[in-house]
Structure formats: C-alpha cells, structure tokens
Amino acid sequence: MEKVILFGNQSVAKEIFFYLKYFSDYEVVGFTVDREYLESDSLFELPVSPFDIVETVFPPDKHKMFIAVGYVQNNKIRKERYFQSKEMGYQLINFISPKSIIYPGTMEGDNCKIGHYAVISPGAKIGNNVIIGNGCMIGHDVIIGDHCYFSGGVSVAGSVSIGSCSYLGTNSTIRNKVSIGKECVIGAGAIILENTEDRSVYLGEPATLLPISSDKLPLG
Template sequence: MKKTRKLVIVGDSAFAEIALEYFEVDSTYSPVAFAVESEYLKRDSLNGVPVVPFETLSSTHPPSEYDVYVAIVYSQLNRLRTRLALSAKASGYRLASYVSSRSFVWRNVQLGEHVFIFEDNTVQPFSAIGDNVVLWSGNHIGHHSKVLNNAFISSHVVVSGFCTIGENCFLGVNSAIGNNVEVGEDCWIGPGVSITRNVPKDSIVRAPEHEIAKIGARRFFKVK
C-alpha cells in the first residue's frame, strides 16, 4: 500500500504497539515515532521506532508534516485519550483514523475523526460513529445506531438497531444491547451483560458472578 502521510502514535502501551502494526501494514500512513508525556517517558524506542516527548512534538515533528493518532484505551473513562487527542489537534495536528480493510463498513455510515476500527467489525447502513471512538475486533453495530464521541467498544459486542451509545462509554466483551436502547454518557457496561432497556448516564452495569455448580459436569450429563 502506497504511503502518503507520516504518522506519530501517541502512547507506548500495547495498544500503541498494535496500532503501529496496523498502520504499517494496512494503511497509507507511515508511522515514524511514538510520543509520550515527559512524566511517563521511560524508554527511547519501541520496536525500533523512537519514543519522543509529547510536549515538544511540534518542534521535532511539526504538524505540517505529520499526523497524530492517540493509541490510548479507556483509561479514566476515555478521558486520557480524549485529552491528548484534543491537545494534539489544538497544536495544529490532523488526527488520523484507521479502518481495517477486513472490516465491513457500509457506504453511508457516518464516521467521525480519530476512529480506530479493527478487523471483523460490521457497521450497518445509516449508523454513525462519532469522534475518537475505538471499535476493537469482531463487533456488530446495527442499522440506524449511533456510537457517540470518545466511546470504546471492546470485542464481540452487539449493538442492535436504533440504539444510542453515549459519550465516553465503555462496552465490555460479549455485551449486547437490544433494539431501541439508549445508553447514557459515562457508562461502563461489563463483559457479558445484556441490556434491554435504557441505561441512565454515569452507570455501571455488571453481570452477576457465575457460580460453579455443586454438581459435576460428568454427573449432570450422565457420563460414565
């Protein structure tokens, strides 16, 4: 794939390392550096790519020549990724996005800026993905649904049709949102949770703990 823009990835965590791989192999971006806030700068390079201070990025990698992607997960209910992305944008950087060539995003889906969509995502017609949203691998975003700004959808999540996922939300692996459901802003939906009614803002929804049954599996299924 022909490279047309140079990219700085903000962060040096596992997500940053993964983002480097995806941008290098499956995008028109050429990643040239990682950037970390000076307080957390612990190394000079990662996977052979230099790690530089975020605070002086505009002098070492000017926004006229480089774009930025902030590879931070859902820390502080996505506030950290949001703050760094807005800071880079205020400094004049264009915020990069990645949409996997192995995802299915219908032609009329509205995509915001600074999104990262992994492989095996299905984003159906008339849906909308806001700014600074991460869709990890294998999710289903149903028709006419909206994922608002700064949300993080982990893996194998189902969002049905006509849903709204509020700003800053986190949806855990294998969670499911039924049709016509609104999840308010700043919600944390745990792994394996099924939602069938609206969730107020600033809510935590967790599945009950799965207890180990007292009867053994071999006995239950009558295995000799």
C-alpha cells in the same frame, strides 16, 4: 506514504502500530507520550518524544497523528489528548480495517479505529475518537457518541444510541432501541435490555446495575 506518529506506548499503541504497518498506506515514524510516562526513547526502533515538545520533533505540517490510548479513566485521557493534539495543528487519522464491513456515510469523525471483522450496518453513525474492536456488530441506525471504546465482540442491535465516553466490554450486548447514557461502563458479557443513566455501571447476564458511578472505577 503519509507519515504518522502515535500517542501512546502501551498495548493499544503497539496494536495500532502493527495495524498501520500491515494494513494501511500510512508510515508510522515515531511515538509520543506524556513525559512522566516516558519509559524509553525508542519503541520498535522508532523515536519516542515527550508530548510537551512533540511539535518540534514531529512538526504537524509534516506529520499526522493517532491517539492510541485505551479506556483509561473512562476514556477521559484519550479525549483530552485528542483535543490537545488538534489544538497543536495535527490532523488525526482513522484506521478502518480492510477486513471490516462499513458503509458510506457511517464515519463522521476522526481518530477512529474499526477493527478486523467488525460490521457497521447502514445508517449507523460513528462520532470522533471512537475505538471499535475486532468482531463488533453494530446494527442499523446506531448512533455512537464521541470518545467511546468498544472491546472485541460487542453486539449492538438497531436504533441504539450510545452516549459519549462510554465503555462496552468484550461480548456485551445491547438490545434494539435502547439508549446508553454518557460515561457508562458495560461489563464483559453484560446484556442491556433497558435504557441506562449517565455514569452507570452494569455487570452480569442479564446486566445488574451496580451502586457506583463510573468515574469512581479504577479503569486503566
């Protein structure tokens, strides 16, 4: 089995740990976090290394990595650690649930998670470092930019484009042929019927545009 370390020690990392343990051929052998967030030197009886020395503890020629971080700071932390780990020489893995439906040619990137019972339709394209939660429905020819995060139950109709670093909350819905800007926040249950600008924030049903930029939200 190929050995993997997880960046993170919170809920997303714990979830990914169990997904990989029970639904993959990877063996998680440890965790790594930024030194200031090191709460313990072990998690699930596995070692936790500060990220600034992870290369010496878990050499990249012998270990792969998954950046298991949520939408903190509108996905920017996961984006930063994604690039830093690649610069260190780590190969980043994907986790695609065996309980999902996904067609050949859909996955174009790495460090992606496709949750249980998600359906990714033919012609869709998923970028790098994308988290798609359980039960999401992604329509045909949808383009998902890098570093996005979809909570469970998101529904995206056909021919939609979603800009990088956007967050879609639980059970939100995007109408067909809509373009979602970069770094947008679509709240839980929101229904989007028209294009959105970069960093826009929408809540409600139908969705209401809030007078705030997404980079001002206390996400995380």
